[in-house]
Amino acid sequence: MSTTRRVFLRSACLSAAALMPLAGTARSLARPRVSTGARAGRTYFDWQRIAEDVHAVADLSTGGNVLVLKQSSGALVIDSKFAHLGSALVQDAQKLAGPVRLLINTHHHGDHTGGNVAFSPETRIMAHTKAEPRIKAQHGKYLNQLRTGVSRMDEGDEAHNTAKNAAQGLLTEIDELAAARWAPTELMKGSQQTIQFDSVQLELTHVGQGHTDNDVFIKLAELNVIHTGDLLFHGLHPFFDPAGGYSALGWIKSVQAIIEASDDKTVIVPGHGKITDKSALIAQKNYLQGLVNAVREGIASGQSEDELATQTWDFMQGLGFEQIRERAIRAVYTELSKRR
């Protein structure tokens, strides 16, 4: 890879949001899939029912995967995609589960928090305490998502037209949209917290540095569903963000904690990729451990970062997001070199 290309990737991939155009899905980003089946036209996104009272949207073209839980007092939403898609999420959640009472962000990346603006100020927004300054610092990025994203939103049926109109409304007041509109109103401190949400106990866990320094995974205890955030890239190379406080070694510990919180029937909502089960967590752990081992051995045998970055190993076979494979190797090289 040329230096120019590398510089481009480093500057372009400051968040997982940048994965979308890099994955060659810019066109699909502009044209979110229309709902299929009995709900065709009723919602903006293509939702799957994954458990009693739980729906999720899991596609690669519209940002991080989102979960909606329906309870008698209203809806819980986990993650909020890009800024221009927040209005569509609020609208869909309302249709699936009623007024949104609580939004939880799994981490600060802009494809998981951009939509916060459409939920605030009415909805409580929760994130890990380390996510707060990072979310506020992304203000310019969120405004840019709105400026560039709204015109690309699909229209046609009522759900799409209404969502796009709402997003256009946000665009007209863009000069008044302060960073506080994206900021969490409640912070998770420490490593564990439980929230009783009507009949469902939400178990929030933050292990430490992993994909970022503020990852939280959330288990819906009675329903045996876990949203992993970006601690799990299912069927994809994992995204490393040098500015986000990652640690491959810490990421392994985080994935292990999710494995321990799961059983063979747990429904796993990854940050990116299809809805899955515990086996995908084991594959993610094997990838990360395999990469750490391979890079550690390469360093010990005197291989340079550039030499290692060209390599591929069995645990990498058949995964999507090939364009970030090299990035993952370089990130682990940087981490392990510092620790020597």
Ligand SMILES: [Zn+2]
């Ligand atoms: Zn992320």
